[in-house]
Amino acid sequence: MTRIRLGMVGGGNDAFIGGVHRIASRIDDRYELVAGALSSTPEKAQASGEALGLPRIYDDFKQMAIREARLKNGIEAVSIVTPNHVHYAAAREFLKRGIHVICDKPLTSNLSDAKKLVKAAENSGALFILTHNYTGYPMVRQAREMVANGAIGKIRVVQVEYPQDWLTVEQDFKQAEWRTDPERSGAGGSTGDIGTHAHNLARFITGLEVESLAADLDAFVPGRRVDDNGHVMLRFEGGAKGMLWCSQVAPGNENALRIRVYGETGGLEWAQEDPNYLWHTPLDEPKRLITRNGAGAGDAAARMSRIPPGHPEGYLEGFANIYSEAAEAIEAHRDGRPVDAEVLFPTVHDGLRGVEFVDACVRSSARNAAWVNLRG
Numbered sequence: 001m002t003r004i005r006l007g008m009v010g011g012g013n014d015a016f017i018g019g020v021h022r023i024a025s026r027i028d029d030r031y032e033l034v035a036g037a038l039s040s041t042p043e044k045a046q047a048s049g050e051a052l053g054l055p056r057i058y059d060d061f062k063q064m065a066i067r068e069a070r071l072k073n074g075i076e077a078v079s080i081v082t083p084n085h086v087h088y089a090a091a092r093e094f095l096k097r098g099i100h101v102i103c104d105k106p107l108t109s110n111l112s113d114a115k116k117l118v119k120a121a122e123n124s125g126a127l128f129i130l131t132h133n134y135t136g137y138p139m140v141r142q143a144r145e146m147v148a149n150g151a152i153g154k155i156r157v158v159q160v161e162y163p164q165d166w167l168t169v170e171q172d173f174k175q176a177e178w179r180t181d182p183e184r185s186g187a188g189g190s191t192g193d194i195g196t197h198a199h200n201l202a203r204f205i206t207g208l209e210v211e212s213l214a215a216d217l218d219a220f221v222p223g224r225r226v227d228d229n230g231h232v233m234l235r236f237e238g239g240a241k242g243m244l245w246c247s248q249v250a251p252g253n254e255n256a257l258r259i260r261v262y263g264e265t266g267g268l269e270w271a272q273e274d275p276n277y278l279w280h281t282p283l284d285e286p287k288r289l290i291t292r293n294g295a296g297a298g299d300a301a302a303r304m305s306r307i308p309p310g311h312p313e314g315y316l317e318g319f320a321n322i323y324s325e326a327a328e329a330i331e332a333h334r335d336g337r338p339v340d341a342e343v344l345f346p347t348v349h350d351g352l353r354g355v356e357f358v359d360a361c362v363r364s365s366a367r368n369a370a371w372v373n374l375r376g
């Protein structure tokens with residue numbers, strides 16, 4: 001199979017997630033990075049492209065979209081790994097020309113752009129993959145499969161949290177700088193940056209949508225213009241209740257994403273920092289530890305695993321799973337085949353749900369943690 005010709009927007013020298021996307025795209029060897037507009041100025045974009053030895057380097061994403069669409073062997077897909085406020089404008093240029101988009105979260109920096117991007121994706125016929133990468137972990141797939149198969153019965157309670165500590169004091173390096181600027185990050189700080197991961201993970205595992213929420217957001221660091229801590233109560237469709245905590249000011253926490261789901265007949269627990277294990281407690285029975293590729297793990301987890309149990313798989317492999325599922329969908333699109341039902345990467349619609357979540361948190365908190373619906 002010929003490798004998918006991939007371009008990248010963002011991810012220049014000194015950027016964080018662009019490098020992760022490049023590694024993830026290569027783990028299963030299904031992509032070839034051939035073009036990029038990697039930075040915000042032409043000089044940095046050129047220098048960053050040269051550092052990677054890219055065959056085609058562009059000054060900006062619009063020029064790249066126009067020229068690549070005209071080439072006989074131009075890119076088939078583009079990864080968008082810029083700060084949030086650029087996602088919409090960049091994605092639109094590629095979708096308009098039928099180029100598939102793999103975009104990082106949150107979908108956009110505001111709700112209006114998110115709605116327009118959904119329309120742009122629907123009108124384009126190209127695929128839109130959103131890298132909520134935690135959905136690519138084997139034991140997250142296992143949890144989702146178990147919930148769907150009724151292993152814990154009807155869901156009653158969801159506890160999800162994503163605490164970090166890296167913004168406990170004011171920071172001036174670039175990743176911190178744009179994340180704390182509402183113009184570039186969006187109105188949500190921790191809610192947009194990591195709350196969206198927690199919200200998406202809860203939806204993904206339970207299969208339930210959040211209908212309404214009550215959020216108490218704070219910017220604890222003096223002068224900070226976006227939230228750095230959020231406590232959010234959730235009401236899911238069908239009556240389940242939840243709590244979501246996102247924080248970037250919780251010393252001792254690095255990427256402590258964790259979820260616990262309780263149903264009428266049992267519970268499940270998973271933690272991102274110990275990702276190869278899933279705890280399952282059937283009601284009135286001892287806890288069971290399900291291990292990746294080990295006893296008790298099912299087909300959904302096996303599809304996402306590469307190596308025997310006991311050898312850790314984690315962040316990069318989870319990311320690669322999203323890329324490889326995207327490759328399956330892109331190849332199916334290329335061949336005019338339907339996409340396999342087991343392909344579960346998040347889409348532009350999941351992205352809209354995430355931006356609705358942030359918008360609702362901000363609206364609720366402004367009204368002293370009043371209950372608000374996610375859809376206005």
Ligand SMILES: NC(=O)c1ccc[n+]([C@@H]2O[C@H](COP(=O)([O-])OP(=O)(O)OC[C@H]3O[C@@H](n4cnc5c(N)ncnc54)[C@H](O)[C@@H]3O)[C@@H](O)[C@H]2O)c1
Nearest residue numbers: 010011012015016017038039040081082083084104105106
């Ligand atoms: N899924 C995850 O786990 C995860 C983790 C980190 C970041 N992210 C997301 O990835 C995105 C990037 O985050 P980061 O931490 O890598 O940021 P970063 O600041 O490290 O990198 C951003 C890059 O985008 C470039 N850029 C800015 N404007 C541009 C433009 N107009 N055209 C081309 N390039 C441009 C910058 O020069 C830089 O190279 C954000 O949306 C963030 O929310 C996701």
